[in-house]
Amino acid sequence: MFEFEILERDGRARVAHFVTPHGQVTTPMFMPVGTQGTVKGISPQELLEIGSQMILGNTYHLMLRPGEELVKAHGGLPGFTAYPGPFLTDSGGFQVMSLGHMRKITEEGVIFKNHLDGSRVDLTPERSIQVQEALGADVIMAFDECPPYPAERDYIKASLERTVRWLERCHNVKTRDDQALFAIVQGGVHEDLRLLSLEATLPFQTPGFAIGGLAVGESKEEMYPAVGFTARHLPENKPRYLMGVGHPEDLVAGIALGVDMFDCVYPTRTGRFGYALTDDGRLNLNSSAARSQLQPIDAECDCYACRHYTRAYLAHLLRAEEMLAPRMLSLHNLRYLHRLVERAREAIAGHFFEHWSRQWAERYFKGTPPEWFARALDEGRNL
Amino acid sequence: MFEFEILERDGRARVAHFVTPHGQVTTPMFMPVGTQGTVKGISPQELLEIGSQMILGNTYHLMLRPGEELVKAHGGLPGFTAYPGPFLTDSGGFQVMSLGHMRKITEEGVIFKNHLDGSRVDLTPERSIQVQEALGADVIMAFDECPPYPAERDYIKASLERTVRWLERCHNVKTRDDQALFAIVQGGVHEDLRLLSLEATLPFQTPGFAIGGLAVGESKEEMYPAVGFTARHLPENKPRYLMGVGHPEDLVAGIALGVDMFDCVYPTRTGRFGYALTDDGRLNLNSSAARSQLQPIDAECDCYACRHYTRAYLAHLLRAEEMLAPRMLSLHNLRYLHRLVERAREAIAGHFFEHWSRQWAERYFKGTPPEWFARALDEGRNL
Numbered sequence: 220m221f222e223f224e225i226l227e228r229d230g231r232a233r234v235a236h237f238v239t240p241h242g243q244v245t246t247p248m249f250m251p252v253g254t255q256g257t258v259k260g261i262s263p264q265e266l267l268e269i270g271s272q273m274i275l276g277n278t279y280h281l282m283l284r285p286g287e288e289l290v291k292a293h294g295g296l297p298g299f300t301a302y303p304g305p306f307l308t309d310s311g312g313f314q315v316m317s318l319g320h321m322r323k324i325t326e327e328g329v330i331f332k333n334h335l336d337g338s339r340v341d342l343t344p345e346r347s348i349q350v351q352e353a354l355g356a357d358v359i360m361a362f363d364e365c366p367p368y369p370a371e372r373d374y375i376k377a378s379l380e381r382t383v384r385w386l387e388r389c390h391n392v393k394t395r396d397d398q399a400l401f402a403i404v405q406g407g408v409h410e411d412l413r414l415l416s417l418e419a420t421l422p423f424q425t426p427g428f429a430i431g432g433l434a435v436g437e438s439k440e441e442m443y444p445a446v447g448f449t450a451r452h453l454p455e456n457k458p459r460y461l462m463g464v465g466h467p468e469d470l471v472a473g474i475a476l477g478v479d480m481f482d483c484v485y486p487t488r489t490g491r492f493g494y495a496l497t498d499d500g501r502l503n504l505n506s507s508a509a510r511s512q513l514q515p516i517d518a519e520c521d522c523y524a525c526r527h528y529t530r531a532y533l534a535h536l537l538r539a540e541e542m543l544a545p546r547m548l549s550l551h552n553l554r555y556l557h558r559l560v561e562r563a564r565e566a567i568a569g570h571f572f573e574h575w576s577r578q579w580a581e582r583y584f585k586g587t588p589p590e591w592f593a594r595a596l597d598e599g600r601n602l
Numbered sequence: 603m604f605e606f607e608i609l610e611r612d613g614r615a616r617v618a619h620f621v622t623p624h625g626q627v628t629t630p631m632f633m634p635v636g637t638q639g640t641v642k643g644i645s646p647q648e649l650l651e652i653g654s655q656m657i658l659g660n661t662y663h664l665m666l667r668p669g670e671e672l673v674k675a676h677g678g679l680p681g682f683t684a685y686p687g688p689f690l691t692d693s694g695g696f697q698v699m700s701l702g703h704m705r706k707i708t709e710e711g712v713i714f715k716n717h718l719d720g721s722r723v724d725l726t727p728e729r730s731i732q733v734q735e736a737l738g739a740d741v742i743m744a745f746d747e748c749p750p751y752p753a754e755r756d757y758i759k760a761s762l763e764r765t766v767r768w769l770e771r772c773h774n775v776k777t778r779d780d781q782a783l784f785a786i787v788q789g790g791v792h793e794d795l796r797l798l799s800l801e802a803t804l805p806f807q808t809p810g811f812a813i814g815g816l817a818v819g820e821s822k823e824e825m826y827p828a829v830g831f832t833a834r835h836l837p838e839n840k841p842r843y844l845m846g847v848g849h850p851e852d853l854v855a856g857i858a859l860g861v862d863m864f865d866c867v868y869p870t871r872t873g874r875f876g877y878a879l880t881d882d883g884r885l886n887l888n889s890s891a892a893r894s895q896l897q898p899i900d901a902e903c904d905c906y907a908c909r910h911y912t913r914a915y916l917a918h919l920l921r922a923e924e925m926l927a928p929r930m931l932s933l934h935n936l937r938y939l940h941r942l943v944e945r946a947r948e949a950i951a952g953h954f955f956e957h958w959s960r961q962w963a964e965r966y967f968k969g970t971p972p973e974w975f976a977r978a979l980d981e982g983r984n985l
Contacts, residue, residue, distance in 0.1 A: 256918060260925040262906065285893065285918040292896065293912065301910035510668065513675065523645065527684035529676065535639060535668040542643040542925060 221399045221426040223458050227564075229572040230600045231450070231477035234564045237427075237458050239357035240397045241297060241305040244272040246458060246479035247563055249470060249556040250307060252487065255280045256290070256300050259487050260546040261553065263302040269522060269550065270557040273305040273358070275482045278350050279314035283333055283340070287353035295355025306356035307482070310347045310389075310403075312363050313431075313463070324364060326381065344388035352395050359393075360429065361386045363403040368436035375412055375432075379405040383419040390423055401460060403431040408441040410448050417452045427458040430478070434464050439591040443472060447598045450477040467496055467559055468583065471576050472592055474563050475599030486556050490548030493537045496555040498582050502530075504548070509534040522554035523547070573600060604782040604809040606841050610947075612955040613983045614833070614860035617947045620810075620841050622740035623780045624680060624688040627655040629841060629862035630946055632853060632939040633690060635870065638663045639673070639683050642870050643929040644936065646685035652905060652933065653940040656688040656741070658865045661733050662697035666716055666723070670736035678738025689739035690865070693730045693772075693786075696748050696814075696846070707747060709764065727771035735778050742776075743812065744769045746786040751819035758795055758815075762788040766802040773806055784843060786814035791824040793831050800835045810841040813861070817847050822974040826855060830981045833860040850879055850942055851966065854959050855975055857946050858982030869939050873931030876920045879938040881965050885913075887931070892917040905937035906930070956983060 220238060227234040235246045251258045251266060252275045258266060266274065276296050281287060293299035296306045315322055315329050322331035328343030347362040363382040366375050386402050393400055402425040406413035420428070430449045433442050446461060453459050460480035461473050470481055486496060493505040495516045502516060503509070512530040524533065524547040536544035566575035576596055580588040603621060610617040618629045634641045634649060635658045641649060649657065659679050664670060676682035679689045698705055698712050705714035711726030730745040746765040749758050769785050776783055785808040789795035803811070813832045816825050829844060836842050843863035844856050853864055869879060876888040878899045885899060886892070895913040907916065907930040919927035949958035959979055963971040 255922040255924055256915070257924050257926045260929065262926070262929075263910065264906070280922075284922060285914070289894065289914060289918070293915070299912075299915055301915075511672070523647070527646070529682075531668070531672060532639070532676070532682055532684075535672070539638040539663075539667060541638055541640050542928065543640045543645070545925065546643065546645075546929070 220397070223427070223456055225456070227568040229567040229570045230475065231602065232474050232563070232567045232572050232599060233477065233479070234567045235458070235479060237479075239273070239305040239399070241303070241357050244305060245564065247470070247474045247560045248272050248480055249560050250275045250480060250482040251553050252277075252482055252484045253300065253302075254484070255284070256296065258549075258553070259491065260542075260549050261487075263300065265523075265550060266302060266553075267304070269554040270561065271304070271553065273307055273480075274300075274302050276306055276308045276354060276356060277314060278308050278311035278347060278354065279318065279342075281308075281354060282311065282350045283335055287350045291353040291355065295353075297355070305358070306354075307358040308351045308354050308356040308360065309462075310360040310362040311342050311350070312347070313365050315342055316365060316367070326384070328362070344385040345392045348389050348392050348400075352393070352398065356398065358399045358401055358427065361389045361400060361402050361425075363405060363431055365405070365432050365435065366407065368407070370407065372409060372412070375405070375407045375409065376415070379412060379416045380419070383416070386420065386423060390425075399426040401425055401427040401429050403429040403462070404449050404453070405432040406445070406449075407432055408437050408445045410445070413445060413449050414452070417449065421454070425457075427460060428453050429460040429462050431462050433461070434469075439589070443476070443591050443595045446473060446478065447476045447595065467556065468580070468588075468592055470556065470559055471563065471579060472595035474560070474567075475572070475576060475596050477599070486552035487549040490550075490552040491545040493544070493548065495548055496552045498579065500583055500585065504530060504534045504537055506534075510538075516551055517555070520551060520554060520558065522551045524551045603780065606810070606839055608839070610951040612950040612953045613858065614985065615857050615946070615950045615955050615982060616860065616862070617950045618841070618862060620862075622656070622688040622782070624686070624740050627688060628947065630853070630857045630943045631655050631863055632943050633658045633863060633865040634936050635660075635865055635867045636683065636685075637867070638667070639679070641932075641936070642874065643925075643932050644870075646683065648906075648933060649685060649936075650687070652937040653944065654687070654936065656690055656863075657683075657685050659689055659691045659737060659739060660697060661691050661694035661730060661737065662701065662725075664737060665694065665733045666718055670733045674736040674738065678736075680738070688741070689737075690741040691734045691737050691739040691743065692845075693743040693745040694725050694733070695730070695746050698725055699748055699750070709767070711745070711768075727768040728775045731772050731775050735776070735781065739781065741782045741784055741810065744772045744783060744785050744808075746788060746814055748788070748815050748818065749790065751790070753790065755792060755795070758788070758790045758792065759798065762795060762799045763802070766799070769803065769806060773808075782809040784808055784810040784812050786812040786845070787832050787836070788815040789828075789832075790815055791820050791828045793828070796828060796832050797835070800832065804837070808840075810843060811836050812843040812845050814845050816844070817852075822972070826859070826974050826978045829856060829861065830859045830978065850939065851963070851971075851975055853939065853942055854946065854962060855978035857943070857950075858955070858959060858979050860982070869935030870932040873933075873935040874928040876927070876931065877935075878931055879935045881962065883966055883968065887913060887917045887920055889917075893921075899934055900938070903934065903937060903941065905934045907934045
């Protein structure tokens, strides 16, 4: 169980199989986010049709509503949500920081006010694992603190050391063998702090590792060296998960640097706002131009929206505030990211990932890609 | 084209085939309402899967936004909406009355203020047909006035006479042979006025007739005698369409009285508000009881929601204001009405419609059905 087998390599990029109790997935992969037990507007059948492999659930949201016991009574997230494949749950830590009010962080854990009803909630490493065991995901995450950006070096250091102590508590309290606990490496954008976190985290030999504490406000110029540095120091034979990322360009750059797993609300959120992801960049269907365009969002896309609808129709649905608009744009955007990682996997398997990613970027960025992106691709070639 | 072949009869209820350019439908049928070019939240593929046969489009909404020319540029409603089957469009008259501001009715037509931008719009019989020809539905409706309830007898009489003159203008201006123009019988709840409308309308020998001017505020005790009276005076060999109706009990009563076609926003609207239609009546998934119920909405239903989800899950989605809730409840409610007419058709074909409808009503009304319902069933037995 939780075997991670690398099938192909091209530079630091790799294609692998990862075995979970609910099925084998192929990485690199993008994981749609099902915050409250549903990928917003999308049915499980549609997720399977567009090539979703693993769905993210949010511990913070689900423990507050409907409560983990109800999910457990359904046999966990697959029974509750009717998505029959693998799930990953986060630890709740990140959302406490971003949504909890009056939060207080101590050695014991975090105390915060429930954003729904104002009640006091305690979240500790032990409680996070207890909730995640009830939710029953295949991959569960260690309870960590993700410091904000910017933060003092001293704070980041103290925080990552506490996160390691929390990892140990998670490790000790975990009871289910059918769940893989992933550790999270912190350290902000500082190489020495990343190294400190790595040295303290790797000995736990968890079945996978996440790169945390990034995409929280720092520039891409600061973020990608930290991604590359961390990924390079993680074990070859374990999956690497870049949390909360990302946009299409982030997936391509992350894959180049050896990342295997990604998740982000971006495709569904930007879809709800009327934007469609394409190889030519992000298309705004709220524009007046879109209202008369009789072509699909993307002629190369095989999603339901692109096979059936014109941009003009989708633009009409948006203006009319019809539910089918966010549904179809979310579906298309998820399919776009799934197709993007599928194409990346093909390029890795064919050993033309660098060529493919440069071609993709030239079209996507309409000319020269930004420095940070070119550097990530360059670094990905150096073994 | 537009052949209406009665296959089975049981009392006044009948099962028939109705041939349209986009395919043959079987009546009695319920038509989902796609007001703005989409049945709210539901894809065309799902409509086909749940047994939808003909979809309603609203002339008033579509002429104002996106405008009928854009729909025409897509090849009409099937190309625009990607629903490949038959459509029916209303004339716009009813919505002008309910949504238009500062409306003024003259012999020529109706002048009103566009509810979207306040601009002045003229809608005449000629313009209604022009728009409906551009929208390209299989069945189009004559431009009529649907008087409010209550209204003076004199007003209803003057209005229905004008509606007949408008019918003549629609009839004269219509150019497409591949669209069936249905006339609308008015007359409120007054038998003599209904007869007046019938006598003036039937000579046009349109391929179908609608019963209009009902379900606008009158009681069911007043409405159903008018339905029965009108249906009984309509030609046997033409489809009869009871506009804007209805609830499950309305479908059963209407079918008993010889109605073939129904439409209503009720299943999708009540679904968006968290209510599910069942043989045991309407289920409120906003209730606290639903939050812990691990059974489906309806164990007998074959819709996606009932095959995959518990009431507790759907109740959670509602509380969390997740888009999947209105989508799934709309889907279930449409499927419920489609299944209801399917069961009615089977009962008619098997000549046990009266027995079936009484049994259905006993469970649905939890005991004795209301007077109006029992009377409608009784009247339906008398040929």
